[in-house]
Amino acid sequence: MKRWSILVMVSVFLLGLGGMAQATLVSTFDSDTENWTTEGATSPSWTSPGFIQAYDNAGSWWRFVSPNGWDGNWSGYIGGSISYDIVPINNNANQHEHNIEIWSGSNYMYWGVANEPAKGVWTTFTVALTDANFTEVGDTFSNILQNVTALKILGDLRGGTGTGDTTGLDNVRVNAIPLPGAVWLLGSGLLRLLGLRRIRRN
Structure with missing residues (x-):
């Protein structure tokens, strides 16, 4: 799977989590x-x-x-x-x-x-x-x-x-109920890691 596809999937995952939390x-x-x-x-x-x-x-x-x-x-x-x-x-x-x-x-x-x-x-x-x-x-x-x-x-x-x-x-x-901070950290870390790898490859 291409790295850009993984980036898109992770982004959609994080946006979906954000939509799960209703506004106070x-x-x-x-x-x-x-x-x-x-x-x-x-x-x-x-x-x-x-x-x-x-x-x-x-x-x-x-x-x-x-x-x-x-x-x-x-x-x-x-x-x-x-x-x-x-x-x-x-x-x-x-x-x-x-x-x-x-x-x-x-x-x-x-x-x-x-x-x-x-x-x-x-x-x-x-x-x-x-x-x-x-x-x-x-x-x-x-x-x-x-x-x-x-x-x-x-x-x-x-x-x-x-x-x-x-x-x-x-x-x-x-x-x-607040979303666990670890979930956001994991998703953000994956995005950053994949982005850096793509930059280095280019």
Whole structure:
């Protein structure tokens, strides 16, 4: 096989690996709400120095809801992670479960962990996007991720029956699993080696 053919094959291999990694979904709310909404609370408002907050005015469970631009096939994020920062603004939290819900139409899956941040204390939540970490309702883990219609983050840190709690949200990220650095080093090394050999031969 000619060396130029090998170079092309290695290049295609590396480009294919690059296409496997989905771009990170991220909202840092540096200047606005980035089209996030809520359900069961006031519409989120942007607050300096850069986060969103909402107020429970309905007395039911309420959540922050991702923008439409985040909808779609999340299969490329399997094995990656979801993380966000949250803060109770005017009361201590007294519960925090079903932290994250990922919806696909009427089906969804959820992850929760017991953690009750104190008033004014930012807490980071992180979960690996694996089947073992989520409980599915109505469909399978893989099917839900193939057509995500909303990521919902619990904002109701004071329970679901009362009103009055205000919650802040920041730094929401959905990360794909990173490709091993060794794979890139191997491919780059092969390209360099073949290129040098071709130069020397010429």
